[in-house]
Amino acid sequence: MAAEWANELADDAEAYGLEAKGVVRTGVPAEEIADFAAEIDADMIVMGTAGRTGLEKRIVGSVTDTVVRTAPVPVVTVRPDGTVDGA
Template identity: 75%
Template structure:
């Protein structure tokens, strides 16, 4: 197992709250933070019927890159080694795959994010990562409470 703490971000306040917990865990363990954001390809299929216009794969990846770099910069400002990592695909799958590829120590992520409508329809990204990631997943609730799965 490597000394990597993966902190996924979707640019939401929930991801920022989880990042604070992840930074603390990385600091205590001497780990490098991998600020991971996924250009969500499901966003490229949305229509104007109830969800707004779809975005191109390039657009969602550019947005993800901004989120990842912002989080990595926050980690560096907190005195941590950090990398911004961008993937494109289905967020839960990409997060779990990245955890396996890097043999990370853990994933730290929020239990709520940008996808309220999708959460009701297909389940949350966090739920899917908890059930598929090959490493421990620390979840941070919107109220700041921490769970480990």
């Protein structure tokens, strides 16, 4: 199921002229994202944020925050409302 969804997203990205590949990995999400970026020599990581703030963010944690701090390449984050931040 996850592989099918990843491939559909990659197909959508390619329809917009982007290079994309659907990949599903298991492990600690932030570590897997940063490790995969390094393995494929990515130029950047683009990922969404859940839009959590305050106490909820502290309790649940944030994969995106961890990736921003640990990724070997620049990370661009997209908020739920579509606004973009570069980190």
